[in-house]
Amino acid sequence: MTDKIFDTNQVSVAGEVMNNFLFSHEVFGEGFYLIDVYVPRLSKTYDVIPVMVSDRIIDVKEDLTGKKIEVTGQFRSYNRHEENKNRLILSVFARELRILDEDEDLSKLKTNHIFLDGYVCKEPVYRKTPLGREISDLLIAVNRPYGKSDYIPCICWGRNARYAGSFEIGGHLHLYGRIQSREYQKKIGEDQYETRIAYEVSVNKLEYFGIDQ
Helix, strand or coil: CCCHHHCCEEEEEEEEECCCCEEEEEECCEEEEEEEEEEECCCCCEEEEEEEEECCCCCCCCCCCCCEEEEEEEEEEEEEEECCEEEEEEEEEEEEEEECCCCCCHHHCCCEEEEEEEEECCCCEEEECCCCCEEEEEEEEEECCCCCEEEEEEEEEHHHHHHHCCCCCCEEEEEEEEEEEEEEEEECCCCCEEEEEEEEEEEEEEEEEEECC
Protein backbone atom coordinates (compact mmCIF):
# COMPACT_ATOMS: atom_id res chain seq x y z
CA MET A 1 0.00 0.00 0.00
CA THR A 2 2.68 2.48 -0.94
CA ASP A 3 0.60 4.28 -3.56
CA LYS A 4 0.03 7.80 -2.19
CA ILE A 5 -3.50 7.90 -3.61
CA PHE A 6 -4.51 5.17 -1.18
CA ASP A 7 -2.52 6.32 1.88
CA THR A 8 -5.56 7.99 3.46
CA ASN A 9 -7.69 4.83 3.62
CA GLN A 10 -6.01 1.49 4.33
CA VAL A 11 -7.76 -1.72 5.31
CA SER A 12 -6.56 -5.25 5.96
CA VAL A 13 -9.03 -8.03 6.79
CA ALA A 14 -8.71 -11.81 6.90
CA GLY A 15 -11.37 -14.42 7.53
CA GLU A 16 -13.62 -17.09 6.08
CA VAL A 17 -15.78 -16.52 2.98
CA MET A 18 -19.47 -17.05 3.80
CA ASN A 19 -21.13 -17.06 0.35
CA ASN A 20 -20.74 -17.04 -3.43
CA PHE A 21 -19.84 -13.89 -5.36
CA LEU A 22 -22.95 -11.73 -5.84
CA PHE A 23 -22.96 -9.30 -8.80
CA SER A 24 -23.09 -5.65 -7.68
CA HIS A 25 -22.41 -3.39 -10.68
CA GLU A 26 -20.26 -2.83 -13.76
CA VAL A 27 -18.02 0.12 -14.70
CA PHE A 28 -16.48 0.34 -18.22
CA GLY A 29 -16.77 -3.41 -18.66
CA GLU A 30 -15.26 -4.24 -15.25
CA GLY A 31 -17.62 -6.28 -13.06
CA PHE A 32 -17.75 -5.86 -9.29
CA TYR A 33 -19.03 -8.57 -6.96
CA LEU A 34 -19.77 -8.79 -3.23
CA ILE A 35 -18.86 -11.52 -0.76
CA ASP A 36 -19.28 -11.59 3.03
CA VAL A 37 -16.24 -12.47 5.13
CA TYR A 38 -16.52 -13.93 8.65
CA VAL A 39 -13.80 -12.18 10.69
CA PRO A 40 -13.11 -13.45 14.24
CA ARG A 41 -12.65 -11.05 17.15
CA LEU A 42 -10.36 -11.60 20.14
CA SER A 43 -13.51 -11.80 22.28
CA LYS A 44 -14.51 -15.05 20.50
CA THR A 45 -17.35 -13.26 18.69
CA TYR A 46 -17.05 -12.20 15.06
CA ASP A 47 -17.85 -9.54 12.48
CA VAL A 48 -19.39 -10.13 9.06
CA ILE A 49 -17.68 -7.73 6.65
CA PRO A 50 -18.80 -7.17 3.04
CA VAL A 51 -15.96 -7.15 0.49
CA MET A 52 -16.29 -5.70 -3.03
CA VAL A 53 -14.13 -7.59 -5.54
CA SER A 54 -13.35 -6.87 -9.21
CA ASP A 55 -13.55 -9.70 -11.73
CA ARG A 56 -10.13 -8.52 -12.90
CA ILE A 57 -8.35 -9.65 -9.72
CA ILE A 58 -10.01 -13.06 -9.23
CA ASP A 59 -12.19 -15.57 -11.08
CA VAL A 60 -15.63 -14.75 -9.67
CA LYS A 61 -17.06 -17.99 -11.07
CA GLU A 62 -14.97 -19.86 -8.49
CA ASP A 63 -16.82 -20.77 -5.27
CA LEU A 64 -14.68 -19.61 -2.33
CA THR A 65 -17.30 -20.44 0.32
CA GLY A 66 -15.55 -21.84 3.40
CA LYS A 67 -12.09 -20.77 2.22
CA LYS A 68 -9.95 -18.31 4.18
CA ILE A 69 -8.83 -15.15 2.43
CA GLU A 70 -6.73 -12.06 3.14
CA VAL A 71 -7.84 -8.76 1.62
CA THR A 72 -6.12 -5.37 1.47
CA GLY A 73 -7.90 -2.30 0.18
CA GLN A 74 -10.10 0.58 1.32
CA PHE A 75 -13.33 1.06 3.29
CA ARG A 76 -15.68 2.77 0.83
CA SER A 77 -19.19 4.20 0.94
CA TYR A 78 -21.94 5.15 -1.45
CA ASN A 79 -25.48 6.43 -1.04
CA ARG A 80 -28.32 4.15 -2.15
CA HIS A 81 -31.73 5.74 -2.53
CA GLU A 82 -34.46 3.71 -0.85
CA GLU A 83 -37.71 4.49 0.97
CA ASN A 84 -37.52 8.14 -0.15
CA LYS A 85 -34.15 8.74 1.50
CA ASN A 86 -30.49 7.91 1.04
CA ARG A 87 -28.94 4.99 2.89
CA LEU A 88 -25.16 4.85 3.40
CA ILE A 89 -23.78 1.54 2.07
CA LEU A 90 -20.30 0.47 3.20
CA SER A 91 -17.94 -2.27 2.03
CA VAL A 92 -14.24 -3.08 1.83
CA PHE A 93 -13.02 -2.42 -1.72
CA ALA A 94 -10.41 -5.09 -2.45
CA ARG A 95 -7.21 -4.01 -4.17
CA GLU A 96 -5.56 -7.36 -3.49
CA LEU A 97 -7.07 -10.71 -2.48
CA ARG A 98 -5.13 -13.79 -1.46
CA ILE A 99 -6.57 -17.26 -0.80
CA LEU A 100 -4.82 -18.70 2.25
CA ASP A 101 -3.30 -22.14 2.43
CA GLU A 102 -5.31 -24.55 4.59
CA ASP A 103 -2.60 -24.67 7.25
CA GLU A 104 -2.18 -20.86 7.55
CA ASP A 105 -3.13 -19.48 10.95
CA LEU A 106 -5.47 -16.47 10.86
CA SER A 107 -4.22 -15.27 14.24
CA LYS A 108 -0.81 -14.57 12.67
CA LEU A 109 -2.38 -12.06 10.23
CA LYS A 110 -3.92 -8.60 10.59
CA THR A 111 -7.43 -10.02 10.60
CA ASN A 112 -9.11 -6.61 10.98
CA HIS A 113 -7.19 -3.35 10.81
CA ILE A 114 -8.04 0.07 9.37
CA PHE A 115 -6.29 3.45 9.13
CA LEU A 116 -8.16 6.59 8.02
CA ASP A 117 -6.84 10.09 7.32
CA GLY A 118 -9.93 12.28 7.09
CA TYR A 119 -12.08 15.14 8.29
CA VAL A 120 -14.95 15.46 10.76
CA CYS A 121 -18.04 16.18 8.66
CA LYS A 122 -20.79 16.09 11.31
CA GLU A 123 -21.04 17.32 14.91
CA PRO A 124 -19.66 14.54 17.17
CA VAL A 125 -22.27 12.93 19.43
CA TYR A 126 -20.99 12.23 22.95
CA ARG A 127 -23.11 10.15 25.32
CA LYS A 128 -23.00 7.76 28.25
CA THR A 129 -24.64 4.35 28.45
CA PRO A 130 -26.88 3.50 31.44
CA LEU A 131 -23.85 1.73 32.92
CA GLY A 132 -21.74 4.87 32.57
CA ARG A 133 -19.64 3.86 29.57
CA GLU A 134 -18.58 6.88 27.50
CA ILE A 135 -19.15 6.79 23.72
CA SER A 136 -18.70 9.30 20.88
CA ASP A 137 -20.03 8.85 17.35
CA LEU A 138 -18.09 10.47 14.50
CA LEU A 139 -18.75 10.70 10.77
CA ILE A 140 -15.45 11.02 8.89
CA ALA A 141 -15.01 12.13 5.27
CA VAL A 142 -11.99 10.55 3.58
CA ASN A 143 -11.01 12.08 0.26
CA ARG A 144 -10.54 9.97 -2.87
CA PRO A 145 -9.14 11.02 -6.27
CA TYR A 146 -11.36 12.85 -8.81
CA GLY A 147 -13.23 14.83 -6.16
CA LYS A 148 -14.90 11.86 -4.50
CA SER A 149 -15.09 11.12 -0.78
CA ASP A 150 -16.04 8.20 1.43
CA TYR A 151 -18.15 8.85 4.53
CA ILE A 152 -17.26 6.47 7.36
CA PRO A 153 -19.18 6.18 10.67
CA CYS A 154 -16.79 5.71 13.60
CA ILE A 155 -17.32 5.00 17.29
CA CYS A 156 -14.93 5.95 20.12
CA TRP A 157 -14.89 4.67 23.69
CA GLY A 158 -13.73 5.91 27.10
CA ARG A 159 -11.09 8.65 27.09
CA ASN A 160 -11.08 8.63 23.26
CA ALA A 161 -14.81 9.36 23.41
CA ARG A 162 -14.27 12.36 25.72
CA TYR A 163 -11.49 13.62 23.41
CA ALA A 164 -13.54 13.14 20.21
CA GLY A 165 -16.59 14.86 21.70
CA SER A 166 -14.76 18.22 21.42
CA PHE A 167 -13.74 17.89 17.74
CA GLU A 168 -14.89 20.61 15.32
CA ILE A 169 -16.58 20.04 11.98
CA GLY A 170 -13.84 20.23 9.36
CA GLY A 171 -11.19 19.09 11.83
CA HIS A 172 -8.43 16.90 10.39
CA LEU A 173 -7.63 13.60 12.11
CA HIS A 174 -5.94 10.22 11.82
CA LEU A 175 -7.56 7.17 13.37
CA TYR A 176 -6.76 3.50 13.74
CA GLY A 177 -9.13 0.70 14.62
CA ARG A 178 -11.16 -2.17 13.22
CA ILE A 179 -14.35 -2.53 11.18
CA GLN A 180 -17.26 -3.92 13.16
CA SER A 181 -20.70 -5.15 12.16
CA ARG A 182 -23.79 -4.68 14.31
CA GLU A 183 -27.32 -6.04 13.81
CA TYR A 184 -30.32 -3.77 14.38
CA GLN A 185 -34.08 -3.87 13.81
CA LYS A 186 -35.48 -1.56 11.11
CA LYS A 187 -39.22 -0.84 11.27
CA ILE A 188 -40.68 -1.41 7.78
CA GLY A 189 -44.40 -1.48 8.58
CA GLU A 190 -47.00 -1.07 11.31
CA ASP A 191 -45.83 -4.18 13.16
CA GLN A 192 -43.03 -5.33 10.86
CA TYR A 193 -39.33 -5.19 11.53
CA GLU A 194 -36.39 -6.24 9.39
CA THR A 195 -32.97 -7.29 10.71
CA ARG A 196 -30.23 -5.23 9.09
CA ILE A 197 -26.49 -4.92 9.61
CA ALA A 198 -24.73 -1.61 10.26
CA TYR A 199 -20.99 -1.16 9.79
CA GLU A 200 -18.70 1.27 11.59
CA VAL A 201 -15.08 1.69 12.64
CA SER A 202 -14.37 0.95 16.29
CA VAL A 203 -11.53 3.36 17.11
CA ASN A 204 -8.63 2.35 19.35
CA LYS A 205 -6.24 5.22 18.58
CA LEU A 206 -6.72 8.72 17.14
CA GLU A 207 -4.77 11.91 16.51
CA TYR A 208 -6.51 15.27 16.01
CA PHE A 209 -4.83 18.13 14.11
CA GLY A 210 -7.61 20.74 14.16
CA ILE A 211 -8.72 22.80 11.16
CA ASP A 212 -6.17 22.79 8.30
CA GLN A 213 -4.73 26.26 7.71
